[in-house]
Structure formats: structure tokens, C-alpha cells
Amino acid sequence: MTTVYLAIAEVKGGALRQVSFEVITAARQASGEGSTVASVLIGSDVSRFANELAAYGADHVYVVEHNDLTHYNAEAYDASLQAVIQAAQPKAIFFGHTSIGKDLAPLSAASLQAGQISDIIALETDAASGSILYTRPIYAGKAFEQRTFTSAQSVVTVRPNNFPLPSYETGRTAPVVNIAYPASTLRTFIRDVVTQAAGRVDLSEAKIVISGGRGVKSAAGFKPIEELAEVLNGAVGASRGACDAGYCDYALQIGQTGKVVTPELYIACGISGAIQHVAGMSQSRVIIAINKDPDAPIFQIADYGIVGDLFEVVPLLTAQFKQQLKSGSVD
Structure with a gap:
């Protein structure tokens, strides 16, 4: 059975955030020979981004679309991601170290009873053990530590602007797997989102x-x-x-x-x-x-x-x- 690594994509302002591609790079570096790196799109009207993720190296794209997912809602997004996890059975899940990633990653780790390493800036394979070592800054960036997982599954968040973008291959395609939104009774609802005026650049x-x-x-x-x-x-x-x-x-x-x-x-x-x-x-x-x-x-x-x-x-x-x-x- 092929080992699957999930890379969670994020959409903001009608476009994919750059970190959506950086997590593909991180997942690819962590995956072994013959493994599959699959992107995950959760939201409303997000399937249109599947081809772009494929061009940046995603082998598969899982899509969960529903009106409940128009705005980020931890309950709805977590339920949707759990449905993807059930279908993909991933070995590892990579998130961007963003406001959404920092909120959603611990929920996934808890439900999977998996370890989590947050805010990584690099990863490498340990020559002696063959395990993946994840590097993250500590003490306000004054020092760095390397961690590895002992759990069968793992959850990682990636600091933006630290992993290179994967190569863009024009015309590259990938199978799109549509996952049904797991309708459930939500305890919280997002009625409206008021945003501050921001600059042109994230x-x-x-x-x-x-x-x-x-x-x-x-x-x-x-x-x-x-x-x-x-x-x-x-x-x-x-x-x-x-x-x-x-x-x-x-x-x-x-x-x-x-x-x-x-x-x-x-x-x-x-x-x-x-x-x-x-x-x-x-x-x-x-x-x-x-x-x-x-x-x-x-x-x-x-x-x-x-x-x-x-x-x-x-x-x-x-x-x-x-x-x-x-x-x-x-x-």
C-alpha cells in the first residue's frame, strides 16, 4: 500500500497562499521512495485550485466543498479533514504555521493520537537511524532544536518562507478525489467576517x-x-x-x-x-x-x-x- 503524506492548502483572498506550495515541498522531503504527496482543499468553491496544486507537484488532490466552509470554522474544517484522513490514511499531515494551521493541527493530532512538531524551518534524514529530524527555533530564535517522531502518524506545521517552492510543471495533472462534507450539528457558526484594511502583500x-x-x-x-x-x-x-x-x-x-x-x-x-x-x-x-x-x-x-x-x-x-x-x- 502506498504511503500518503497530506499537505494542507489554504485559500485567502481568492487565491492559494504561498505556504500551500511550501508544505508540498516539506511533505516531499519527508516522504520516502514511492510515497504519495496529496494536497487537501477545504472550503467553498475551492476545486478550481486543484490543477494549480497539481502543477506544483501534488500527486493527488482531496477536495471537500460546502457552504458551511466558506469561512474558517474549526469544527467544520476539522470534521472535513477527518473525512479526508479516513479516506487517505496518511502517515503524516503538513500544515502551514498560520492562524488556521496552528488551530487545526492540534485538533488533528489529538484525534489521531499522533505527535506534533510545530513551526519547523527545515528537515533532514538522520544517517544513523533513518528517521526524519525536524528543525525548529526555540528561545525566541536564539537556539534550534531537532525533534523526531515516535508515533506511527505525525502532524507538522511549517513556518512560511523557509521551504522553497516546488517546481511548476505546466500541464501537469493529478487525480481529484471529492470527499463528501460530513454534515454534522455545528455548535458555532460564522455569520460574517470583518477584516481590517491590509496591504497588497501578505x-x-x-x-x-x-x-x-x-x-x-x-x-x-x-x-x-x-x-x-x-x-x-x-x-x-x-x-x-x-x-x-x-x-x-x-x-x-x-x-x-x-x-x-x-x-x-x-x-x-x-x-x-x-x-x-x-x-x-x-x-x-x-x-x-x-x-x-x-x-x-x-x-x-x-x-x-x-x-x-x-x-x-x-x-x-x-x-x-x-x-x-x-x-x-x-x-
């Missing part, structure tokens, strides 16, 4: 993040940061200090009590570098700090530092990037 999956701290001084102080983010096609983030001061919405908060981001480029503007904030962005590939205080802790982890007023430096950077992009010297 913060948790952005390749470039420009963040502001208390140094922006006001809500209007985020304007130059937003302009730079727009030029670089990046996302805007913030420290908790900026959020607590009312300069921006808490949806932008990065840190120990906010979002964890791992972009290719992180630009910290007017952020001192408190350990709580560093916990959410220290794994960024390249960190640039802009601060008037040369002794600010953020410079200790920054790859590049600019000592200066962000209201002078950021507009200069924006103008320079605009010029470089116009000339075609920047990708």
Missing part, C-alpha cells in the same frame, strides 16, 4: 518587510514606510510599541506576541530592537536597521545599519530604488 509570506517602531512618532509617520514598501512590493510591519501607541493596527505587529516573519529583506525603521520584537524577525535573511541611536540593540543583529533620522533616510532610499527600478538595474 505580511507572513512577504519577501520584503519594512517595519516601523515608536520612532515613527505618529500614524502619519508610517507614510514614508508605506511608500517604500509599495516601491519594493513589500509588506508593512510594526513593533508592539508602535501598535500600543496607536500608530497602526495590531494586525501589523511583528514579535513574540505578534507575527513571525522570515523575509529575504527586513528593514527596521525607528525600532530599538527589544527582545520581544527580535523574536519575530531575527531569522530574516538580511536585516537593515535605521535608527538615530547608534547604541540601539537592533544594530547588534542587523547585517547593515544606518544611523540617522528615518524621515530623512527612508525617503532617500525610496527615491533611489525608484530610480534604479526605472533604469532596470534592480530586479
